[in-house]
Amino acid sequence: MQLSANEIYQTARKACLASGYPHDRAEDIAHAVSWLQSAGFDGCAALLDMLAEAEKGYVLAGLHPxxxxxxxxxxxxxxxxxxxxxxxxxxxxxxxxxxxxxxxxxxxxxxxxxxxxxxxxxxxxxxxxxxxxxxxxxxxxxxxxxxxxxxxxxxxxxxxxxxxxQASLFSVPASHSVIADSLWDRLLELAAHTYVPESEASRLSGAGAGLVDND
Amino acid sequence: MTPLLEQQIDKYACGASLPPLRPVDGVMRLSRMGAFFPHRLSFMRVLIRRLARQKAVMQMPVCALDENGFGHVVLCLPLSGRIYSLIAYSRPLEDGARTDRVIATSWDASFCLFDGVPKPADIERLADEVTRQEAGRYDERALTLSRANKSVRLFQHVTEALAAGRQPDKEQLVSTGYLMRTTAVYGNGKFGIADRDQLVKYDGLEGAFQAEMLTVFLIREFTLFLAEYCASQKGGGTAVPLSRENRRYLGVGNSTGLGMAPFLVTHPCLLNSWIMAREVALARVIQCQKASPYKLQRAKDLLARARLHCLDWQVEDAIQMQRIHILRGELERLIADISARPLAEIAPFADLYQRAENASEELQELLVSVLIELMPEEVDALADCMATDALPRLVPQMPISELKSLIAEHYHWVEDIDFTQPAADAQFWYVSAAKLEPRLGLRHSEPGAELEMPFNIAGYIRALNIELAEAGEDESVASFLLRAPRHRNIIRRIQTIAKFPYGEIHDNLVGQDCRPIDLLRCKLSFFGASKFDPKSDKWTRITLYQGAPTADELAINPPEISDDWLFPLHPDSPSPQS
Structure with a gap:
């Protein structure tokens, strides 16, 4: 499946959040994964491997220089x-x-x-x-x-x-990349864990709610 | 002081030395942001100026509609040497299926902005995808996606009137103001379309949201064409086209909800560049020491036009209508005051602004739009500074003492919040499982708060302050984060805001009193939307491009005429001359 760099970034970010990563780390990892994909590496596969480990409840160990x-x-x-x-x-x-x-x-x-x-x-x-x-x-x-x-x-x-x-560095422009369907489905599955089922009150307050639309 | 902070933008923006600006703490309050009006740096204005300067000529190489107006049309517009095409698919839609909700799956019309001129195979391939919108898949040649539903009543009235050889009724035009309303315009890589990083390199699409603004401009052209086409099918030789004035008056409607609000929180650098440009523009105008008679008259004319515009502005929302009533009265008094007591000869626009210092935020922000309009030579180039690829970044070498100073300088507003009260975090922002749209929940009575978006900025600052009290003043942020990694996100934000101060909203976004509609109005004002019509504190209807020149005028009108559409008036309005 061909995906845009931003689709990969957003889905990777959510998959990280779903695996218990804090927001800042989820963002940094997602940027890295999106960049890896644009650069021709299988960043999404590597991410899934890593997230499988995160599910074991990994926490940052104290570090002392x-x-x-x-x-x-x-x-x-x-x-x-x-x-x-x-x-x-x-x-x-x-x-x-x-x-x-x-x-x-x-x-x-x-x-x-x-x-x-x-x-x-x-x-x-x-x-x-x-x-x-x-x-x-x-x-x-x-x-x-x-x-x-x-x-x-x-x-x-x-x-x-x-x-x-370094004043200027070789850069890789963001671009679409191809990801195996099975990997992408797994990332989407993980990302879905960050979504909240909509409440009735919330549904009734969404854009377009409560009006006759054939006006 | 770190090298990064030496570049503090309270001295420079866009390479130019800054005049004194309005304090961040006053500007970045929700109540003020919720009073913004469109202005000449709004993205639609920027696009129209560019199109008018280039005398762009729109063409319709494909028109394959049946007698009921169903089928497809391609509209092509050259921009800075590159051709962009709107592929518009018009389909029959049962009344029962017509909904502005984001959960809709079919629409009267669906659109794709295409890079170049589509071949018949492209049009055919995209037909199955674009008409399903989010359910379709796309590639980089699709730049944006959108859909729209007819305002059934007005569309029917307009086509019947034109078919019978007459112009539509003025009251009906004014009460709606558009033939179709969009319910989403998707960009930035959604569903496989082109990424924004790619798009900004395309000729003519540099700047904030220009691809999206171009899409809506072409959608407006499509709606005007479709109405005239249907009228001609119905009326044959009797049918007439819309008058130029009516064409100009009709914009594109839009229903906008919470989906748009989080963007301002998650893009602090970009928000800063928008607000900063507007504030710099205002400051430059206010600094003007001497104004020509033309500019003084123009100020009066714009106020007179604003007054008429506000008289047309009717909404059902009680809070907004009350504000409009107050604004109308204040405008009357201000105009009378200027007649009785002309603006000061020295710094006349500072005088104008100061005359509203005790007025409502609605009037003060309306004046910002009026003032910015007066000096295009000082203002227009600032549009180039309204896009940025800057992202929040940590400054790991910063000493804790400096971090504490930044918190004191940029987050003192947090001290006003009583965190012991449930109201302090009564709401939470989340992404809904239905269509993946942002929503707002009640923390103390609804489930899902553990999945909230990180918008409890005030709460994070408070928690950080508690741990910073134990940290050494000379310790670096990186060292502090080795033992307190949970604060990395908020520290990065604080350090970013120090450089991009207008990027933070100085209000509690999860507090009981937070009104998301204020965020929406701020963002929509930068798009250039008018007739802000709140339907609750969480969603609004607006009109886009009302009063803007239509495509057929771009090559004919002098650019300054094409650019003069702030505070649009209905065609039969009395002359707005003061």
Whole structure:
């Protein structure tokens, strides 16, 4: 099924809300998913995977930065993009000197990559991701979206630092994308949990109510 | 001070230095927003100016209607070198199926604004989709969707009169003012149509809601054509077309409910850009030190026209009718006062505005529309600043001390709310399972509050203040959010409002006294809607494009004539000269 970027954003946002995410996190994740779809990634499938986990009642674990030599390090044992992920990006964007995030296990890396790309664009700020053995170094956002695919292969032992500020970044315009019907139906099903059955009083106060319309 | 906040827009907007503006706290109150009138920065006015400047000529390459006016029509209009087409499908509709409710599934007419000129295959393919509206699927070439029902009584009267060779009765024209009313205009990617991000790059559609405004303009053309077509089928050689004056007077009706209200809350940056442009326009006019005799006379003429317009403005809603009565009296007195005591030679428009400082908000906001009208050279370019792609964003490095200062500066109105009373959060906004439309529920007696939209701004500020009291003054917002993530949404909003101050409504949107109709009137005034006709505190009827030039005038009239349609009057009105 072909869908507009805004349809994907709105439905993803509602699906996140239905899964218990707060409004700000639902919005950020939905922007990331819509962007991933426009960039040619299967953001909706990744979102559904992540939301299945959220249904288990996930909450943000307390995070405490620690000074390590000249650096200040935020150690995250398990990073869920919507919770520790967004908090970690905010913390990095605060621009503290020597700030570094160390992630032992990264869940749903594609969604996290989408969040980093989006944040990078909004704040004109690049991020440098490196595996702890320094074998793999990824810059996000980058001159093409290949870096997103590279990050989505990493699942553990990653560190992230802020890179240089970037005046202009490669951007992907919002566009329609194709999503498997079964995935879309599942997202719509989730989104429907944010709707409230209309009360009789509410129905009677809607636009057009109470008038003869053949006037 | 963070770099972001150094760019505070209390100094600059749209690249220009700002004159002193009316305080946010006075402007962004629901009661004042609910008194706004259309003005020359309204989006319909902006579109008509653009069309008139370009001397756009509308064409009808396809007209496939039967003798009853059923079938389809294509109207094409070039705009900035690109052609946009309204595909209009006219269908028979049983009286029992005709409803303005959003739950309707069939309509007298349904429309699609199409990018380019549709081929016969496009028209055929879209026929099955557009006539089902929300139940259809579309692609990027469909830019907007809409539907409309006939005002049966007036449509019938007009076609019968024209068929018999005479113009319709003035009283009937005035009492309705339109041949059809729309019940929705969908844009921004709904049901697979083009995304707004795409649309704003299209020639001629830059700016706020221009695709939607173009759609309604072409719908109006369709309704006028359809009435004349039906009359000619009925009357043959006896039939006459509508007079130019009557064509101009007929607009497009619309029923608007709560669906429109949340937009203003969920788009604070955009709301700021609309209000800011209007306030800057007002401030520039008020600052004018010397006015030409022409402009002084124009001010008097517009007030005289406004007076006649308000005399035509009749509604059933008791609260609004009472306001109109007061407004009529105030206008009479103001006009008499200006006759007796001419406006000051220095800063005459500041004088005019000040003469209403003790009047109702209706008169004060009507004056805003009049004043803005007087200096197009200072005002019109501000229309380019009324669209923004800015989104709320967190400033994670901000110290808590600065966040507290922002709350004190921009949210002091929250302190007036007594949170111990159930009235403080008596209502909640939600999305209804029926047609996914926003609704308002009663928190203490109806289910569903756990799914409410995040509009309890005052409540969130109060909760945040409690936790901020324990936070270190030098701590960063990002650090605070590591242990208090639930406040991220409201902190992001506060920081955004610091940069976009006219983006926040300074009233309790979930309080018992909140009247959504005020939000509707504010938004509709920016569209350019007139004859605001509340049917409850939750929905209203309005008229769009009443008094605007029709397509056949755009290429003929001088642009300033095409642009002169604030406070439309019925064709037989006495001359509005003061």
């Amino acid at each position: 620690k000074r390590v030599g000249e650096n200040i390090v935020l150690d995250i044992g398990y990073l869920h993009p919507a919770f520790e992920g967004i908090a970690a990006i905010d913390w990095l964007l605060a621009g503290q000197k020597g700030a570094e995030i160390k992630i032992d296990r990264l869940s749903h890396p594609l969604i996290f990559a989408g969040l980093l790309w989006q944040a990078g664009h909004i704040y004109q700020q690049a991020f440098i991701l490196a595996s702890w053995d320094a074998q793999e170094i990824i810059h996000l956002p980058n001159s093409d979206v290949g870096a997103v695919a590279a990050l989505s292969c990493l699942k553990s032992q990653i560190s992230i630092r802020s890179g240089d500020r």
